Amino acid sequence: MSASVLVSLRIAAPPQAVFDAFTQDIALWWRANPMLQLTPRGDGELRFEPGEGGRLITMLAGGKEFEIGRITTWAPPHVLAFTWRQATFPPDRSTNVEVRFEPIGEGTRVSVTHSGWDAIPQDHVARHGFPLVLIQQRQGAQWRAGMAALSARLG
Amino acid sequence: MSAKIDRTLAALADPARRRVVELLGQRPRRAGELAEALRLPAPAMSRHLRTLKQSGLVEEAHPEFDARVRIYTLKAGAMAELKDWLARTEEMWSDQLAALKAHVEKKHG
Numbered sequence: 051m052s053a054s055v056l057v058s059l060r061i062a063a064p065p066q067a068v069f070d071a072f073t074q075d076i077a078l079w080w081r082a083n084p085m086l087q088l089t090p091r092g093d094g095e096l097r098f099e100p101g102e103g104g105r106l107i108t109m110l111a112g113g114k115e116f117e118i119g120r121i122t123t124w125a126p127p128h129v130l131a132f133t134w135r136q137a138t139f140p141p142d143r144s145t146n147v148e149v150r151f152e153p154i155g156e157g158t159r160v161s162v163t164h165s166g167w168d169a170i171p172q173d174h175v176a177r178h179g180f181p182l183v184l185i186q187q188r189q190g191a192q193w194r195a196g197m198a199a200l201s202a203r204l205g
Numbered sequence: 206m207s208a209k210i211d212r213t214l215a216a217l218a219d220p221a222r223r224r225v226v227e228l229l230g231q232r233p234r235r236a237g238e239l240a241e242a243l244r245l246p247a248p249a250m251s252r253h254l255r256t257l258k259q260s261g262l263v264e265e266a267h268p269e270f271d272a273r274v275r276i277y278t279l280k281a282g283a284m285a286e287l288k289d290w291l292a293r294t295e296e297m298w299s300d301q302l303a304a305l306k307a308h309v310e311k312k313h314g
Contacts, residue, residue: 160305
């Protein structure tokens with residue numbers, strides 16, 4: 051049984067450009083979603099510190115910094131991997147995100163694999179109750195409509 | 206994420222327990238049958254089954270003909286919260302990749 055999520059998308063630009071945009075422009079493209087907040091104070095402004103061991107942090111309103119994770123693989127323009135912790139996760143819980151950038155024709159296939167839920171230490175037992183702030187109705191239909199509008203615009 | 210997901214995940218962190226959940230997903234089974242399938246001594250299997258019961262993934266029943274026999278079944282809806290979380294994470298990345306695509310293609314278009 052594997053608890054992981056895989057999402058991929060084709061982008062009309064070469065892998066290096068997509069890798070650079072992913073890592074350098076994340077503050078510009080990251081779209082805060084009130085239904086899926088990274089911290090109870092919102093998503094803030096995300097930033098990667100380039101290179102292995104670098105942090106993925108977000109600057110929250112009011113100047114408070116939150117560390118989402120650390121870069122575990124920095125192999126431009128092919129692979130980027132980092133750990134991922136939302137503020138609502140229990141203290142010692144972390145998951146892994148791997149992003150692959152594969153050339154496909156003139157463009158790039160970007161694939162995100164988010165995993166690690168089945169690699170939690172065996173003795174890990176919740177010591178606290180955490181508010182399930184994210185339990186909300188899915189808005190799948192809404193973003194699918196948004197995607198359709200977006201691809202129509204991009205042609 | 207709630208304490209309930211946490212217990213589900215902790216229970217599933219062990220490969221033997223994941224296998225038990227898979228086997229019980231096919232049909233209910235006796236503890237002895239599970240121990241045999243996983244080639245584990247009975248006390249080790251009891252411990253795994255206890256953890257799975259505590260996490261709410263598995264429940265125990267006794268057949269009417271013999272109260273000494275324990276039959277384990279996968280609890281309905283046990284994985285629902287985890288599945289819901291996976292669905293929301295998938296949605297987050299679909300949304301973010303769409304945003305990345307729009308950003309990059311605007312820059313390069």
